[in-house]
Amino acid sequence: MAPSNAQLDLQTFTAGLWKENPVFVMTLGLCPTLAVTNSVINALAMGAASTFVLIGSSALVSLLRHVIPKQVRITTYIIIIATFVTLVDYLIQAISLDLYNALGAFIQLIVVNCIILGRAEAYASKNGLVKAIVNATGMGLGFTFALCCLGGVRELLGNGSLLGIPIFGSQFEPWVVMVLPPGGFFVLGAWLLWFNWRAQRKTRRQVAQLLKQVPTTHAAS
């Protein structure tokens, strides 16, 4: 039977969290992923800022989708995304200047985060307001989750702390490369490896189960 509306909405939401995770599955938005995940706080802040822009721009694009002519759609999406990034820029400055300085240039770079333009083009421009917001929220949370996965590992190994709280004590020799760019690549590679291995293992299991159900044919003697 056809899935109900609520089930579809849930699917839309969870897609962004796991099956279509923007970083680990779609490998979009890798630039900020590598850059601001040297600590969990920065990862959370960047994730929150990107989610805000994602939800806001998806909502506005969805509201205006029948009004924007195809020929100027990318231009309009960029204007809308840039507007929300400017808003987030002011909001972060109003909340904490330290956080603002820590995120530095990457707040303004949210404009070119492929996830946001990609979602606007692929989903928000073709679906209603509620669905667009649900999908954007799922994608944003999935992005934040991915950032925190990286941020957690990098801060723990590279600084011996999580969220600024020292975990390992003073004898711990931090693995400094983890908070530098090469460390970002290593950790991202490791996570991608793990996600792909999990996905392949799941596929192998599904194939094995299907094969079990197929009756084996004996050669006619």
Added chain:
Amino acid sequence: MNEITLSPSLPRSTTLIRVLGIVATLSGLLIVTVQQLTQPLIEANKQRSVERAIFQILPSAKTRQTFMVAGGSLQPWPGAPSNAELVHAAYDAHGQLVGVALEAAAQGYQDTVRLLYAFDPQQQCIIGFSVLKSAETPGLGTKISTDPDFLANFQCLDARVNERGDGLHQPIQTVKHGTKQHPWQIDAISGATVTSKAVGKMLNDSGQRLHPIVMRHLELLRAAGQQR
């Protein structure tokens, strides 16, 4: 026979312009509204971070008093945000002047870089700085806060006022990494030349303007510490 349209019907240019115009207007209104709402909060945050930076770059300071530059002389700052340049005088526990904190800014690689730097009127040199705002390239321009060789420039960066009292004795300049010969020069960070040059330029600009005023009003600044 049905006619097959070979080219899709395109919307008129006026439609395109109208839609873009409406979206741009909406965006502008949204941005201006949020900017007006957040401006007071941002100002308060900026003042708090300057306050923290003053005690960071002048560690022996316990209190501070802020003056503003008005018509070439120093007046006590009433506390309201204004365009006037501010001179923060820092005093130790006995009310002795330990140094003066001044703001400096210049265009860096990405955006404006703003610093608060400490000027010691006794030795007439710059003894440290704290970055207030920077959007420089992480790992390159951001090294101005952490690179030990760069920070070594500021143990006592010569910023003496000249004999005429209208500028610096020697302009502060940033030189190529490894070629520093004089105490008024800053050794750039190799790989971060633009940001290093911005630091030199802003310190020179502020120094030429503000150090003569500070030295002229040294007695006023010292006295203010004793009045508390």
